[in-house]
Amino acid sequence: MAVALILLLVAIASVLFHLYSPWWWTPLASNWRYIDDTITLTFWITGAVFFAVVAFMAYCVFRFRHTEGRQAAYNPENKRLEWWLSVGTGIGVAAMLAPGLVVWQQFVTVPADATEVEVMGQQWQWSYRLPGKDGRLGTSDARNISSDNPMGLNPNDPNGQDDVVVQNDDLHLPVGKPVKVLLRSIDVIHDFYVPEFRAKMDMIPGSVTYYWFTPTRTGTFEVLCAELCGAAHAQMRSNVIVQDEKEYHAWLEKQHTFAELSGQRNVAKATYRSGSE
Amino acid sequence: MVDVPFDTVAGIPPAEVGEVELYHPRSWWTRYVFSQDAKVIAVQYSITAMSIGMVALVLSWLMRLQLGFPGTFSFIDANQYLQFITMHGMIMVIYLLTALFLGGFGNYLIPLMVGARDMVFPYVNMLSYWVYLLAVLVLAATFFVPGGPTGAGWTLYPPQAILSGTPGQDWGIIFMLASLILFIIGFTMGGLNYVVTVLQARTRGLTLMRLPLTVWGIFTATVMALLAFPALFVASVMLLLDRLLGTSFFMPTLVEMGQLTKYGGGSPILFQHLFWFFGHPEVYIVALPAFGIISDLISVHARKNIFGYRMMVWAIVAIGALSFVVWAHHMYVSGMHPYFGFFFATTTLIIAIPTAIKVYNWVLTLWRGDIHLTVPMLFALAFIITFVNGGLTGLFLGNVVVDVPLSDTMFVVAHFHMVMGIAPIMAVFGGIYHWYPKVTGRMLNEVLGRFHFWVSFLGAYAIFFPMHYLGLLGMPRRYHDIGETVFVPASAHDLNAFMSVAALIVGFAQLVFLFNVIWSLFKGKEAGGNPWGAASLEWQTPETPPGHGNWGKELPIVYRWAYDYSVPGAIRDFVPQNEPPAALSAQGAHP
DSSP states (O other): OHHHHHHHHHHHHHHHHHHHOSOOOOOOOBSTHHHHHHHHHHHHHHHHHHHHHHHHHHHHHHHSBOOTTOOOOOOOOOHHHHHHHHHHHHHHHHHHHHHHHHHHHHHHOOOTTOEEEEEEEETTEEEEEEOOTTSOOOOBOGGGOOSSOTTOBOTTOHHHHTOEEEESSOEEEETTOOEEEEEEESSSOEEEEOGGGOOEEEEOBTSOEEEEEOBOSOEEEEEEEOSOOSTTGGGOOEEEEEEOHHHHHHHHHTSEEHHHHHHHHHHHHHHHHHHHO | OOOOOOBTTTTBOOOSSOOOOOOOOOSHIIIIISOOOHHHHHHHHHHHHHHHHHHHHHHHHHHHHHHHSTTTOTTOOHHHHHHHHHHHHHIIIIIIIIIIIIIIIIHHHHHHHTTOSSOSOHHHHHHHHHHHHHHHHHHHHGGGSTTOSOOSTTTTOTTGGGSTTSTTTTTHHHHHHHHHHHHHHHHHHHHHHHHHHHHHOOOTTOOGGGSOHHHHHHHHHHHHHHHHHHHHHHHHHHHHHHHHTOOOSSOOSOEETTEEOSOOSOOHHHHHHHHHHHHHHHHHHHHHHHHHHHHHHHHHHTTSOOTTHHHHHHHHHHHHHHGGGOGGGGOTTTTSOTTHHHHHHHHHHHHHHHHHHHHHHHHHHHTTOOBOOOHHHHHHHHHHHHHHHHHHHHHHHHSHHHHHHHTTBHHHHHHHHIIIIIHHHHHHHHHHHHHHHHHHSBOOOHHHHHHHHHHHHHHHHHHHHHHHHHHHHTOBSSOSOOOSOTTSOHHHHHHHHHHHHHHHHHHHHHHHHHHHHHHHHHHSOBOOSOTTOOOSGGGGOSSSSOOTTSSTTSOOOOOSOTTOBSOTTOSSSBOOTTSOOHHHHHTTOOO
């Protein structure tokens, strides 16, 4: 009796916790409402199954617990019942899978008008690169990395000269414009993760991965690393600041291009050399 | 050799092969230490697994102390936290659960349940244990090498596993990989034994479709392990070569702390494919024996045949087969080609169907049963709840697009602890309370058992159910300290503290269990041969605990399946598998 009651209470408490606990996903700030909707749908279907199974168990424990003289039924199988349950489960599974795959199709299809932005991870910081006036990012290679060229951009690639390089600073994005985030790492695997955007992808040294999203509201959103990357994994933070078009351009104007930065460094180097002589 | 005649009435053919003389121990050493008796090896495996499991339990306390009260314990820093989670995960999954289910339960139960005198290769079986022990010792040694154990996470993903930004890069990772290689060698020796014994050493009359589901679960899991572990083996060898000889199997051109390394041309994702080709079947290597054990516990303690036996067997086989084509659902956000997502999400969700059938059949076995709420039965009920809960959250993570926001968050941690941590441990405890009387001849104490059950079940549920919601919030896993983070409210820190307190309480309840196991060995109630009134063969041995060779002079003959409970018209509410049909016993044909 007590056992049946406790089992039932576990099911009820789980449902109540789900409905009334203060912990829920952080408010969305991207176009991926469909992902949230699929999660909600999955919660409903799985929640109903969980409650039904546990409640049925609790009822059985209550109704068929051992008492003097009870004999269990002898009932090896029931083909019809088993097939019905299998088919029903199949339908429930399909009801979750189908919308999931449809949304996945959208997730992996990058819209043609998406602007490319590069995020580079390294132990333990983020760097960003935006295409310059030509709208194209230059090539890069870990072999080019030096203190003058920490992102390893190809110094001979004309496309890369006007690329905007953002280091030790936050990434700014215009609101309402689809963005294709190109993800790159120069040492270990990282993962560019902004909970409010819902999207996430590992960054693999040696290749470029990507995802896309459209920021839907302005604000400052915290960037975390979601793939274990060594001792300071938890401190690898940055921010994405989503702004309206005007503020974004004002910020962009103040940034430096790769050519400017390497020029500056060359100047600095020359001064240093002459100074030492 | 004994020549056993054809059983004309029951239509059971004579043995195809005569019996082979067993190795008989001649001294204390060969009886209890270098023993070739599967039952002794089973106990050795279990004790070793639980000892190293205690280490992993203590590590989980340290992790929870850090997560619940960050900054309070100055002796835990970021490096140590990573080392704790890595060792906790690796020990629990491989050195505790795999070893305990297959080496412990498998060794003890397979020969007894199939009516064999021992495993078919007793000497190799003994070697299997000693190599396993060596693997455990090498693993434990990593705590004492310079730099400590590896902190690469139990998945050991390169490049970070072998680069200097990760703790334990000097020695820890080398010892870890060496230990895994040893474990796999040891397991293969045991695993071949289990498979051949089930296929070749079943007693007369025991067809495959009369086997208890425990044997089906362990057998299928072992076949899977024999196919899956080689992938981990090659991955470990290659990673070891990358670390020691500077090969680049998994290492692309990369920079280490600002310096260009000599690595180049390798693929980090290749390691992930190899790891998860092992890693996903591993989940079911732990789950299938639990499925089997739970099926038998429910049937025995509800005094009712398992519902839909044939469907249960095929579900086990189907899950085993399907689990080899779902591995990349651990890699949806790994950067592999996104179109893989369609395939792996579909196969993953299809696995839910045979799994759901098993759950239905367990609860339908309770329906119109005669439910004895013994301690093993309580653990079985808790298994169903935690397994259903963890299985359903698997539908979130398996559905590729839903996984994107949830992967690498605490939601994943909560999910896999519920489904392959708590649930299998419930099966382990249920199994121990159930078979302890056969192993020792004494019952475990009931009062302590109930205390242990309620604290463990409700406590563990209180840890891991709320944890899902931290993941939903966006809290990432493998963070020693989430720190000041905008989207994490203060209440989430209180929840973390609550879960930590619950974890400590659950941990201490395990000490009650250990006390019970030792105390009952000497003071437990005498059990007799078949205290639960069970029908399967292991309860029908002439002696309890069973002697060397299990069956005395003559092997049992099996006339029925393992689930003849509450058969209408029978005198008792169970009919042992080796009890001849009424017609036969009336003639006095059976000894």
